Amino acid sequence: MPTKRKDITATFKPMFWDDLDGRTGTAPNIRDRYMTLKADAGAVSRQRDILCQRAVFMCVCLETMECEAVATGKFDAGVYTQMSNALLGLLKALGLERHVKKAGGLKDYIRERQAEAEEVAA
Structure with a gap:
């Protein structure tokens, strides 16, 4: 049975994690x-911040796949393996060890x- 085609919208409205209502659902857990x-x-740069966001999303997707596999018996090993490898790559880029911020003196x-x-003033 053919599916109905969806029109491509003329405008793109980006959504960001900060836009989510963090009070309900899985949003508080993800946050x-x-x-x-x-x-x-130790994600102080925007790049590391982006990697953290993607890693958490991948982790939640993998856990969801695991729960669905146990509940229904349906499991796509290929997708799971690719996503696991992608998560591993993100975690390696971030560093697998915990980073402790150095506390200097006053x-x-x-x-x-x-x-x-001085940098701001320049």
């Missing part, structure tokens, strides 16, 4: 996982803030 991974990976803190202020 908690993201914040934990971001802290563990003088180091003041020096860093002054350098940042």
